[in-house]
Structures are given as structure tokens and as C-alpha cells.
Amino acid sequence: MLDIKLIRDQPELVRAGLAKVGVEAAEVERVLDSDARRRKLQFELDELRARRARDSKELGKASLEERDAKRAEMRALGDRITSGERELAELEGECERMLLELPNLPRPHVPIGKSDADNKIVRGEGTPREYSSFKPLPHWELGEKLGIIDFDRGVKLSGTRFHFLVGAGARLERALIAWMLDIKTLEQGYLEVAPPLMVNTAAVIGSAHLPKFADTMYRDFEEDFYFIPTAEVPLTNMYAREILDADRLPIYLTAYTPCFRREKMSAGRDVRGIKRGHQFDKVEMVKLVHPEKSDEELEKLVENACEICRRLEIPFRVIQMCTGDLGFAAASKYDVEMWAPGCGEWLEVSSCSNCWDFQARRAQLRFRTGKGAKPEFVHTLNGSGLGLPRTLIAVLENYQNEDGSITVPPVLRPYMGGAERITK
């Protein structure tokens, strides 16, 4: 959520920033108009309430006759206040709803662009291997031949976009999770948490997945529960509505969780293989940092994701999102993509965002520098560290051998009971 005071005080700056992400100036005007009406009413109402408090106090000391005489008048004042409060609540709701639907402002250095076509490749490491003696297979063929991915039975139970990982496939994923978490916690300074996978509406508003993206999430309509689309939701909300001491920052959190997504927007896309499912595993990184540090913390976050690719010895590249491809909450964003020779594409295995104070304002996530200092919003960042299905794809496809077996990446062998190969 943007700061209403920023919109009020520097509307031209907000208009210009939002124009870059495709928001029309009229939307800003509507917010300003609503805010002006809200403030006017608030002021009038406050005066009425002050009068009531004063007069009521006097009435309490007055004689019985005086009380009876004034009661009707006071009652009328009370009724005016009640109706004013209703109107104010409506105006506040209207203003709030509009603010919740406005996307974040991009950082000034983010390249201007309309779509993913305008994104920038900023760097890469490793070279896609040449295959002279055989044609690399896509993971869905490798997985089925080895019996480590069972698509048919997944579909039988749950429909399209579901699969079983079986035997060494399940273990390989578990190895990746354990290995990644060890790097996050032992080397990169993250605190591991195991968060709730179902969260309430407030949490999902906090992370900015609501109100705009309600139809992307699974939901329990009887209880107030959303199934998390990413661990970003519980992690960024972990300290919601709290005021942290400044010396607790930065807070680095990591979690392995399943994620649940309806994928309505991508109906028919990526239906083959395990690239895009309704349910997938992910190791997530979230940072809560001092506002002055968030730009540099984003660079470190991306590097934390890259390190996983690097140690797997799989070619990867870093893409800087242009303004048109930032998404709703990010002020600045990088994707990390791994090369998959079987399906012949760069797979987005991580998406790292600096959300500035956008989520923190929604989640009321603040810190205080010292006694008497004003609470300030922290900056929140999040990134995958990495998404499991696509990492698994990259491992299978890059480490496949001509005979159809998979070499276990050296870094994973300790997590695979020492196994060096996955064979039929």
C-alpha cells in the first residue's frame, strides 16, 4: 500500500511512478478526492464529539431539571454523531479499498518497459552443455522412464497438474530441500521456520495477494483460511502489527513449504511435466530490513539464490524485470533462471523482490530506532531459494546420461545416502 500522505503531498511524483507500471492518473485523482472528503468529515465529526464530551460531563453535574431540559438536545447531537460515524466508516472503507488496489511504485533505476520482452539479462554463469552423442530428453520422459515421476496416477487422484514423485525422485527432492535449507541457515544467515500453511485474510492482505488476486488462491470458505500460495505470506506477516526494536533488524527468514495455486491465469500453459502445478514445494527467503538497506539487501538476496544454482553447477542467468513486469508489490525485482536442456528453455527458479514499505504498511510491520523515536515501516524482501519442481527439472535434464540414468550432483550425494546415480 502506498502512503496516503505521499499521494497527498506529492501527487505528481506518484502519478509519474504509477504511469510506469500502467496505472492511469485518474485512479490517483479518485483516491485524492476520497481522502479529501474523508478528512473534512473527520474534522467535523471530531468537533461534534468534543462538544458531546464537554456537555455530557456538565450534564452529569447538573440538577435533575436541567438534565431533563437538555436531554433531547443531547440526544439529537448523539444521533448526528452516530450517523457521521457511519458515513466516516464508509468513506474510510472506500479510501482503503482504493489504496489496497494500487500497485507499488517502481524504484527509479528499474528499466522502463511494457512486458517481459523489455526485461534485461544482467548476468549469467555457466554455459549450456553441447550434446553431440545424444539428444537430451525432457524431464517428463526421463522421469517416467526411470519410474521416479508418475504423472498418470497423479492425474487419476487429482487431475491435471498433479503427479507423484516416487522413490529416488521423492528422495532427490527431499535432498534438495535439506541441502538448500542447510545453506540458508548455516552459511547465509537465515533463521529457519516452519510456518502455518493456512492463513487468515489479514495475512493475505498484508502480503498484497489480496484483494486483487483472490482467484489465484485456494480457500476454505467456512473458516477464514487461505492456503498459502507461497511462504512469503506467512513469513512477511510473522511480525505483523508489531513494533520491533531497530537492533533486531535485519531479520532473515527461510522456510520450506508446499505452495498452492489455482493457476487460472495460465490455463493451458505449461501443462506438460512438473513445471507448473497446483501444488509445489519451495524453499523461500524473506528479509525484514532497515529502509536504507533494502536496495543492497536485494542484491544479496539474488546472490543467495544464485549460489544454489552455482553449486549445482547448472547454467543460470539473472533477469532484471522492467517496470511493466514488476508485478503488484515489487518496487524492484530480479528473476533467476536455470537452463533446462531437455525442454530447451530457461526456467524461472527464483523471483527476488524488494517490496519497499508496501507490504509493511499493509501488515503494520514497524520498527523503532530508540525510546521516543517514531515507529517506521520496515522494508520487506522475498525470493525463492529455490522453487523445487523447476530445480528438479534442471537437475534431471542437466545431469542425464546417454543411458537414461541421472548422475546425482556431487553436492547432493551426502543427502542421498551417498548415491552417485539414479538408475532404473
Added chain:
RNA sequence: GGAGAGGUGGCCGAGUGGUCGAAGGCACCAGAUUGCUAAUCUGGCGUACUGGGUAACCGGUACCGAGGGUUCGAAUCCCUCCCUCUCCGCCA
């Protein structure tokens, strides 16, 4: 699911219709003081919105789990909901 108890400021805890944004204590901050490593004294110490001021700051309003109601006036009375604890049942 049933029965009971309870939700007050960072924490503990008083407060059953007006003088309560809320006693008292702890913690914390500032100052004073003592030559003994901490004690004592004094003052300060919530958040949000909002009016005024360049600002330090001054003022108004709201907030005692949430939302409604009664009343001139609600932390206090009534209703609904949420949460926590204890016991029972049920399921693991």
C-alpha cells in the same frame, strides 16, 4: 462438540456508568545524587487519524480482544463473534 474461567498500555495488574488514556508495580529513558558496580529521588514513558506551525511543538478525536446495542455519557450494562486457559467428550 459440552461445561467453566478469562481477554485492560512493553509486561504484571486495579478499575461495575461520568472526575479513566486509564491507579499501582516492573521494565525502559532523561536528570539529580551517593565513591563502590548498584541503590535512592524527580520527571518522562502507547498507537492512529486529524487541525495549526518551516520545525521543535501545541491542540482535537479515536482506541481497554472485534463488531453491534442501551444511555445525555460505556473499559464498566446487554447481544453476537474471535481468541486463550482448565475439565469432559471425540478424533489422532
